[in-house]
Amino acid sequence: MKNEWPLWEVFIRSQHGLAHRHVGSLHAPDAAMAINNARDVYTRRNEGTSIWVVKAVDITASDPDDKQALFDPAQSKVYRHPTFFPMPDEVKGL
Template identity: 80%
Template sequence: MNHESTPLWEVFIRSQHGLAHKHVGSLHAADAQMAINHARDVYTRRNEGLSIWVVRAADIVASSPDDKAPLFDPAQSKVYRHPTFFPMPEGVQHI
C-alpha cells in the first residue's frame, strides 16, 4: 500500500503530566486502529503517553489566517469575556 492510497492522520498525545492533548505529527495508516498503533510506536517513548487521539487530516476543518479579522474582531466588543472584567479575590491562583 502506498502513501497516495493511504489516509493521512494527525496525531495528538496527552502526556502523563499534561492536561491537554498536543499535536505531535502526522502519519499514514489504513484505518483508525492502525493509526493509533503507529502513533504509539512513532510518537511515544518510555511510556510517557497517557492518551492518543488520531484524526483524519481530510476531516479537519480550519479557519484561514486571512479570515482573522471577521472571525475574531467581533469578540473584542464583548468585554465581559475578558478576565480583566471580573475582580479576583486575593490568594486565588491558577485560574
C-alpha cells in the first residue's frame, strides 16, 4: 500500500534498566509521531523512562545465510567465557 505509514522499531529503557531494549514495532508518519505512538502502545503500564525509535529500513541486519560463518566459530572457544579461568581468592570485586 502506497499510503501506509513507515514501520519503526521501538526501544524502551525500563525503570531499572541501563540499556534500551527492543520491545516491538509500530507505524507512524514521522519520528515525532513514532515517539508518541510508542508511548501510547508500549508504555501504558509504566514500563519506561526513555524511548528510542528507529526506522525499520535503517536497520542493517545480518544475513541468516551467514549464520554458520558468523557464529559457529565462537562455539569452540570456551576460554572466552569469564568462568573458564579460576580466579585467586585475593581478587575482590568479581
